[in-house]
Amino acid sequence: MPFVPFELERLLSTWENLVEYNxxxxxxHPLAVRELLDDADAVEDLLATSLNYPxxxxxxxxxxxxxxxxxxxxxxxxxxxxGCAEANLVTLQTIMEAGGELVxxxxxxxxxxxxxxxxGLTVKGFHLREERGWAPDLDELADVVSGTTKLIAVCNPNNxxxxxxxxxxxxxxxxxxxxxxxxxxADEVYSGAERLTDAQTPSFWGRYDKVLATNSVSKAYGLPGxxxxxxxxxxxxxxxxxxxxxxxxxxxxxxxNKLAAIALSPEVRPRLIQRGRSYVRRGxxxxxxxxxxxxxxxxxxxxxxxxxxxxxxxxDVNSTALVERxxxxxxxxxxxxxxxxxxxxxxxxxxxxxxxxEAGLDRIHELIVELQRSGVARV
Numbered sequence: 001m002p003f004v005p006f007e008l009e010r011l012l013s014t015w016e017n018l019v020e021y022n023x024x025x026x027x028x029h030p031l032a033v034r035e036l037l038d039d040a041d042a043v044e045d046l047l048a049t050s051l052n053y054p055x056x057x058x059x060x061x062x063x064x065x066x067x068x069x070x071x072x073x074x075x076x077x078x079x080x081x082x083g084c085a086e087a088n089l090v091t092l093q094t095i096m097e098a099g100g101e102l103v104x105x106x107x108x109x110x111x112x113x114x115x116x117x118x119x120g121l122t123v124k125g126f127h128l129r130e131e132r133g134w135a136p137d138l139d140e141l142a143d144v145v146s147g148t149t150k151l152i153a154v155c156n157p158n159n160x161x162x163x164x165x166x167x168x169x170x171x172x173x174x175x176x177x178x179x180x181x182x183x184x185x186a187d188e189v190y191s192g193a194e195r196l197t198d199a200q201t202p203s204f205w206g207r208y209d210k211v212l213a214t215n216s217v218s219k220a221y222g223l224p225g226x227x228x229x230x231x232x233x234x235x236x237x238x239x240x241x242x243x244x245x246x247x248x249x250x251x252x253x254x255x256x257n258k259l260a261a262i263a264l265s266p267e268v269r270p271r272l273i274q275r276g277r278s279y280v281r282r283g284x285x286x287x288x289x290x291x292x293x294x295x296x297x298x299x300x301x302x303x304x305x306x307x308x309x310x311x312x313x314x315x316d317v318n319s320t321a322l323v324e325r326x327x328x329x330x331x332x333x334x335x336x337x338x339x340x341x342x343x344x345x346x347x348x349x350x351x352x353x354x355x356x357x358e359a360g361l362d363r364i365h366e367l368i369v370e371l372q373r374s375g376v377a378r379v
Contacts, residue, residue: 130161
């Protein structure tokens with residue numbers, strides 16, 4: 001099959017460490033190690049960690065911390081992976097081994113979309129509708145799912161829109177999946193980064209016997225550099241997913257297992273969730289006011305969760321071209337809507353220190369003004 005490049009990840013990996021202002025990251029501002037290890041005993045314990053292969057499906061300590069977030073799960077329901085990206089990859093490979101049909105929520109992070117097209121799967125979409133506040137089109141979902149659908153892939157809270165599914169919408173998705181016998185792959189990496197509530201976004205785990213729940217410490221926890229993710233699934237299926245994991249990374253790093261277990265401990269996890277929500281709740285008003293200041297240039301359905309906003313802009317310029325100019329001329333990186341299947345949108349991070357966020361937005365403002373002065377029309 002013709003290979004489909006992952007355009008978003010190539011853009012981010014090329015520029016995120018080279019620009020002066022990176023407003024493309026979808027998680028909250030990352031922690032330093034010293035913020036995670038807040039006492040001398042913890043530091044000494046980490047320094048005593050053997051740099052051997054850890055338990056390759058994840059240390060028992062880490063898997064026990066993970067299953068505490070999933071009622072009814074045991075450590076045997078968990079596989080620890082190198083980020084949620086690997087969790088999604090090896091899970092897709094397992095469920096879709098014999099080919100078949102994948103149905104994907106759109107707009108979305110297009111990892112599974114690209115893998116599906118690259119490996120010859122039949123890939124269909126069902127949409128979150130902007131005109132409905134990014135609520136899912138459940139009638140479209142019911143129409144596109146068929147008897148050959150093996151997997152329905154959702155992201156909740158959603159990347160890039162920040163929409164969170166209601167209980168009724170989650171139940172409706174389960175009903176459609178159950179009617180066709182399809183699995184649900186629920187990417188839940190933004191759970192814990194809620195903007196409007198202190199209640200954590202519920203998992204699909206436990207709602208249906210064919211759920212594959214993926215997550216990581218990257219987004220809500222501010223620990224993307226640990227590269228720790230996981231999948232929670234029925235025990236027999238976890239064994240099959242682990243078999244694919246043997247062909248990829250073998251295991252996540254020993255130090256990452258240790259640090260992630262600390263992050264998910266009952267003593268530390270609440271502090272990290274509170275920290276992440278503080279960034280989200282402090283940063284969004286800054287971005288929202290900036291968007292409003294541009295006199296009709298932007299419109300936004302406010303995100304319910306996550307550290308990103310998916311803003312529509314009303315200028316006659318392609319989103320990738322706009323982002324490329326921002327990189328070259330203003331040394332700012334944001335994510336173009338093209339890379340989520342939705343041109344004339346921009347994904348902008350706001351889970352950042354206020355001074356840094358404001359300075360980056362000032363650079364974007366400069367280019368917007370230059371475009372308008374050059375005669376770029378509104379659409």
